[in-house]
Amino acid sequence: MRVAILDDYQNTALESADWSSVSSQADIDVFNDHIHEEDAVAARLQDYEIICAMRERTPFPRSLIEKLPNLKLIISSGMRNRGIDVEAAKEHDVIVCGTKSVGKPTAELAWGLILGLARKIPAENNTVKAGGWQQTVGEGLIGKTLGIAGLGNLGGRMATIAKAFDMNVIAWSQNLTQERCDEFGVQLVSKDELMAQSDYLTIHLILSDRTRGVIGADDLARMKPSAYIVNTARGPIIDEDALAEALQNNTIAGAGIDVFSVEPLPEDHPFRRLENTIITPHLGYVEEENYGAYFSGYVEAIDAFLKGEPRNFLGGY
Numbered sequence: 001m002r003v004a005i006l007d008d009y010q011n012t013a014l015e016s017a018d019w020s021s022v023s024s025q026a027d028i029d030v031f032n033d034h035i036h037e038e039d040a041v042a043a044r045l046q047d048y049e050i051i052c053a054m055r056e057r058t059p060f061p062r063s064l065i066e067k068l069p070n071l072k073l074i075i076s077s078g079m080r081n082r083g084i085d086v087e088a089a090k091e092h093d094v095i096v097c098g099t100k101s102v103g104k105p106t107a108e109l110a111w112g113l114i115l116g117l118a119r120k121i122p123a124e125n126n127t128v129k130a131g132g133w134q135q136t137v138g139e140g141l142i143g144k145t146l147g148i149a150g151l152g153n154l155g156g157r158m159a160t161i162a163k164a165f166d167m168n169v170i171a172w173s174q175n176l177t178q179e180r181c182d183e184f185g186v187q188l189v190s191k192d193e194l195m196a197q198s199d200y201l202t203i204h205l206i207l208s209d210r211t212r213g214v215i216g217a218d219d220l221a222r223m224k225p226s227a228y229i230v231n232t233a234r235g236p237i238i239d240e241d242a243l244a245e246a247l248q249n250n251t252i253a254g255a256g257i258d259v260f261s262v263e264p265l266p267e268d269h270p271f272r273r274l275e276n277t278i279i280t281p282h283l284g285y286v287e288e289e290n291y292g293a294y295f296s297g298y299v300e301a302i303d304a305f306l307k308g309e310p311r312n313f314l315g316g317y
Contacts, residue, residue, distance in 0.1 A: 001026035003302065004048040007057035008032050010286075017295035022302050026050070034058070034264060042067035049073065050305070052298045055285065057263065059083035065092055075099065075301045076314055077294035078285070082207060086315045095305065098314040099297020106284035107157040110202050110232045113256025114141075116278045117200075117228045123275075141165040147189075147198025149173060149215070150233070151180055155204035159184040170197055173205060195222035200230065207234035217242035223252045232284045235260040244270045247277060258284050 003026045005013045011032050022028060029048075034057060035041050042064060045051060049072040053060065060074060062085045071094050074084060079098035089096045116122055119138035127135045146162040148155045148171040155171065162169045169186040172194040181188040189197065195215075201223070205211045215229075215238040223229070229252060231238055240261050246252050254276035263282055265271065271279050297312075304311050 001050065001306070002048045003028045003050040003052065004045055005030045005052045005298070007034050007054045009034075012291060013052075013295055013298075016291045017299050019299055022299055025306055026302070038064050038067075046070065050302060051075070053077070053081065053084070054294070055282075056081055056083035060089070061085050062088035065089055065094060073097065073302070073305050073310070075298050077101065077297070079312065079314060080206075081314060084314065095310050096314040097301045097305075097310060097312045099301060099312065100293045101285070101297075102287070102290040102293050103153050104157065105287035105290050106232050107154045107161070108287075109258060109280070109284050110154075110158060110204075110230055110256075111161055113230045113232070113258065113278055113280070114146075114200050114202070114228070117230070117254050117256050122278055141167055141200075143168070144199040145170060145197050147171070147194045147201040148186070148204060149194065149201065150204035150206070151176055151184065151186070152204060152206075155202075156184050158202055158204065159186050170194060174210065191219070192222060195219045196224070198223065198227055200228050203229070203231040203233045203237055205233055205237055207237055212236050213239050215239065215243075217245070220246040220251060225251065226253050228252065228254050228256065230256040232256075232258040235263070244274070247271075247274050250276070254278075256280075258282055 003022060008030050009032060013030050019028060035044065041058060045068055047070060049070055051071065052075050054077050060083060065085060065088045073095045074089060075097050076084060077099050078101045084096055086096050118141055120136035123136055142165065145168040148158055148169065150173045151171045159169050170189045171181055171186045172189050172191050176188060178188050213236065217239060220242055243255065247255055256278045257271060258280045259282055271277055301312060
């Protein structure tokens with residue numbers, strides 16, 4: 001039996017869990033690089049029965065699954081991965097499982113981006129390290145309006161923290177209810193009101209056919225020229241070309257972006273050249289405790305599979 005651990009960018013997989021129960025029964029190979037081209041992915045993974053996929057870093061559409069005749073088990077970190085065609089896996093007798101996760105780190109990163117934008121922390125850090133001193137004037141958060149698109153677990157956490165900063169909080173999503181808003185003491189608004197009133201708009205929607213591109217050029221045009229947008233959810237929720245144009249034209253003041261339509265972010269992407277952005281390489285879930293949950297979950301899933309008792313099936317498998 002052969003196990004492949006994919007996209008271990010930080011080379012932490014084998015250090016984050018006890019793999020001895022697996023290594024005694026299977027050969028484990030860890031891949032630290034990322035491959036975009038599907039045929040190259042298929043060639044690399046031809047001989048593996050078990051694949052550990054980190055989030056959506058490497059997608060598994062039907063076309064790839066059909067090229068992996070030896071594949072028996074895909075394990076995703078977390079219990080949601082839109083990059084895996086679960087129905088195609090089922091048709092090819094491939095089991096798809098998930099792992100436990102810690103549901104807090106992404107909200108913490110979102111606040112890091114908000115604070116970095118408000119107080120110009122990256123720019124001032126660069127200034128000091130280059131030998132300079134005080135080049136910008138920061139902004140306070142007290143009395144400002146935080147807009148939240150998606151008031152689920154992460155959105156709710158954002159609202160709670162915003163209250164500690166004495167911010168006004170408004171929220172919207174397509175199915176958001178007044179009852180849910182009342183739980184966090186936030187104001188339910190329309191999408192147009194969300195865009196127009198937010199000083200900081202943070203995205204916490206789940207990517208789906210309904211939310212893909214839900215924030216478009218017209219929505220960005222409704223924002224204040226002094227407003228910032230933060231996306232730690234999924235890149236395609238915002239029309240990326242429209243966002244780049246809005247930032248280039250200073251239609252909005254800036255953005256904190258952790259997620260992108262193509263990852264890793266292409267070297268020639270305009271986000272890399274914009275001075276009014278803070279960009280991070282999809283770090284929302286990249287946190288020590290969460291990684292421990294993911295990699296321990298891989299081990300547990302493989303152990304269960306090898307015992308003939310797979311569990312934690314993913315996405316309606």
